Amino acid sequence: MIPREQYTTDKPVYELKEKQYNRFPVFKQAFVTVSEEDTGERSYMGFLAKMQENAVKNMMCDVSGRTIADYALNFGANTINLILGEYGFPNSHFLKWSPLFVPEVLTQRPAETDREKLTGLVKSTAELYGADLVGVTGLDEKWVYSHDLFKPFLLADTDKPQETEDAFVIPKSMNTAIVLAVAMNTELIEKSPKVAGGTAVNLGYSRMGILAVSLAEFIRSMGYLAIPCMNDTALSVPLAIDAGLGELGRHGLLITPEFGSNVRLCKVLTNMPLLHDQPIDMGITEFCAQCLLCAQHCPANAITSGKASFEGVCQNNNPGIRKWHVKSSDCLHFWQQNGVDCANCIAVCPFTYGFHWSQCVECVRCDTTYGCSLHLATHLREKYGFIKEARWWERSVQTPLPRKGL
Numbered sequence: 001m002i003p004r005e006q007y008t009t010d011k012p013v014y015e016l017k018e019k020q021y022n023r024f025p026v027f028k029q030a031f032v033t034v035s036e037e038d039t040g041e042r043s044y045m046g047f048l049a050k051m052q053e054n055a056v057k058n059m060m061c062d063v064s065g066r067t068i069a070d071y072a073l074n075f076g077a078n079t080i081n082l083i084l085g086e087y088g089f090p091n092s093h094f095l096k097w098s099p100l101f102v103p104e105v106l107t108q109r110p111a112e113t114d115r116e117k118l119t120g121l122v123k124s125t126a127e128l129y130g131a132d133l134v135g136v137t138g139l140d141e142k143w144v145y146s147h148d149l150f151k152p153f154l155l156a157d158t159d160k161p162q163e164t165e166d167a168f169v170i171p172k173s174m175n176t177a178i179v180l181a182v183a184m185n186t187e188l189i190e191k192s193p194k195v196a197g198g199t200a201v202n203l204g205y206s207r208m209g210i211l212a213v214s215l216a217e218f219i220r221s222m223g224y225l226a227i228p229c230m231n232d233t234a235l236s237v238p239l240a241i242d243a244g245l246g247e248l249g250r251h252g253l254l255i256t257p258e259f260g261s262n263v264r265l266c267k268v269l270t271n272m273p274l275l276h277d278q279p280i281d282m283g284i285t286e287f288c289a290q291c292l293l294c295a296q297h298c299p300a301n302a303i304t305s306g307k308a309s310f311e312g313v314c315q316n317n318n319p320g321i322r323k324w325h326v327k328s329s330d331c332l333h334f335w336q337q338n339g340v341d342c343a344n345c346i347a348v349c350p351f352t353y354g355f356h357w358s359q360c361v362e363c364v365r366c367d368t369t370y371g372c373s374l375h376l377a378t379h380l381r382e383k384y385g386f387i388k389e390a391r392w393w394e395r396s397v398q399t400p401l402p403r404k405g406l
């Protein structure tokens with residue numbers, strides 16, 4: 001990771017209206033509301049039927065970038081995701097809230113209690129299991145979903161995490177989130193909205209599943225509690241911001257200094273005592289106020305070109321927090337029509353690649369004299385080996401990731 005010491009901030013990274021903000025329920029997500037529109041039932045995956053109909057049409061017509069071979073690559077990439085967590089359902093598949101294979105004797109008492117040692121151990125283990133970025137933060141209750149599809153998430157004074165008939169109960173002692181980012185394949189993502197873009201996303205989900213499940217089992221083997229989460233249980237983006245992994249972009253996604261927007265996020269909640277990281281401010285969110293590329297390239301016009309606001313723009317948003325709210329159901333309707341998910345907003349985001357400084361001359365929006373956050377992030381990525389220095393007429397090239405383990 002690029003060292004963050006110089007860029008951490010004590011200032012609040014969100015503007016939040018306490019009276020207006022409420023914890024967000026999963027059943028207000030576009031995946032659920034569009035599924036409900038299509039099938040009349042509350043589910044997470046009901047929206048897929050229309051997308052698959054158009055996928056079949058694409059394959060039958062042999063549309064370029066949407067052939068059977070393109071979809072086959074995509075489906076294969078998704079296999080481990082579907083086995084381990086299926087994008088994230090709490091306490092389900094291999095995302096169980098209790099140990100899977102850990103000998104019970106190891107779960108009885110902590111093997112180590114030193115906060116610093118445990119933090120080093122957890123971070124190096126996460127990297128070994130496939131994390132490209134890892135940060136630790138306190139679990140802010142605001143970011144825990146209020147409800148899953150049907151049941152609420154409660155934080156309570158209990159010993160162990162459990163699912164009852166009425167609720168998902170998280171012990172208050174599990175007050176730490178280890179937030180993990182997995183970089184996606186840039187060559188595939190830039191082909192969005194063709195199938196290859198979705199293949200990069202599916203590969204990311206499969207790696208997320210391996211990472212979250214494996215790290216949770218490691219933590220349990222060290223005598224602590226662990227809840228592995230993919231998209232479920234809590235909002236990944238604000239947790240990642242709190243853990244110092246990056247900043248919020250206009251497209252509603254995290255932008256990291258190392259990989260820009262081209263990451264998937266997962267997390268493990270735990271009671272393990274760990275040192276917390278701090279949020280960063282490299283001026284990335286500020287850059288989005290000037291840059292409109294994602295809004296201009298969104299085929300669904302789902303991303304605003306306007307200012308960030310406290311008010312949502314559709315039923316899938318959560319008002320009370322100042323941000324650029326995205327029309328998520330319009331986005332999902334485009335996925336259905338496209339026959340595969342879209343990642344244009346990631347593909348066009350300049351932070352996904354990094355610019356050479358001399359390309360500044362092409363930028364008509366710049367109002368800085370001494371370089372912008374994109375210039376800074378690009379410089380740091382070159383310095384720490386994430387991209388190769390580009391000549392002025394070229395885009396930077398990502399260097400292969402030095403992965404240690406999975």
Ligand code: SF4
Pocket residue numbers: 251297298299300301302303326330331332334335342343344345346
């Ligand atoms: S995924 Fe595609 S449709 Fe959705 S917001 Fe991003 S660019 Fe727009």
Ligand code: SF4
Pocket residue numbers: 249250251287288289291292293294295345348349350351
């Ligand atoms: S494309 Fe531009 S405005 Fe959109 S998230 Fe990236 S930097 Fe921000």
